[in-house]
Amino acid sequence: MSLIRNNPVAMYLQIADRLRAEITEGAYEPSGQLPSESQIMARFTVSRVTVRLALQQLDRDGLIERRKGKGTFVAGKQVRHQIDTLRSFHESLKVQGFDATMRIVELTAIETPSAFIPLFGTTCALLERLHVVNDEPIALGRSFLPAFMSELEREIAEQQPTYALLKDKAGADIVSAEIAIGARAVPPRITSLIGAAENAILLVLERSSYFETGACAEKSEFFIRPERYQFVLGSRMPDR
Known part of the structure; x- marks a missing residue:
């Protein structure tokens, strides 16, 4: 015009x-x-x-x-995460056309937290990554994974989403996940990493994902700046 x-x-x-x-x-x-x-x-x-x-x-x-x-x-463009679709956090950014990258904060083998010992044994891998959109941190992802995942190359772990990493190393697909979403205050280390105010209340997504064998593939938490993120759930009327 x-x-x-x-x-x-x-x-x-x-x-x-x-x-x-x-x-x-x-x-x-x-x-x-x-x-x-x-x-x-x-x-x-x-x-x-x-x-x-x-x-x-x-x-x-x-x-x-x-x-x-x-x-x-x-201004203030929000990221949308379709929680009724089985998709890793990083993938949900990429499919929307965002310039999304990941930065390794921690990748190591640790003693498994007591609550997760039945899932991973006495040793597991800890993977922490900062999720960045257009050079701005929006979330920190913390994943407890099977111990063999601690052998990942850092360069690969910065490029591939969690589900792809698990499939490559375990040779099995992720077929289901349980997700819970809440909001809470978190330690200053986390708010500092994602550029939030020290006493900020962050969105927290907790996710448990499972292989087709039924074994637990990961227990993850994502600490998210709420002003930049929005969860979306689709729904439809049941067939009659």
């Missing part, structure tokens, strides 16, 4: 209004990323200065975030 060139409203404000309406309508879901300056220039046949003025207006209005080297994004 072309601009009204002789409109007394400056062209950059017209562009800002168009983009504002599209943001409200969800046109830039799921990633929340707006077109580049060059793409907006070509769309409206205007100069880069005009485009930058429009984006500055949206920035002042708190509608967008401009990330150096990454582009322009809808």
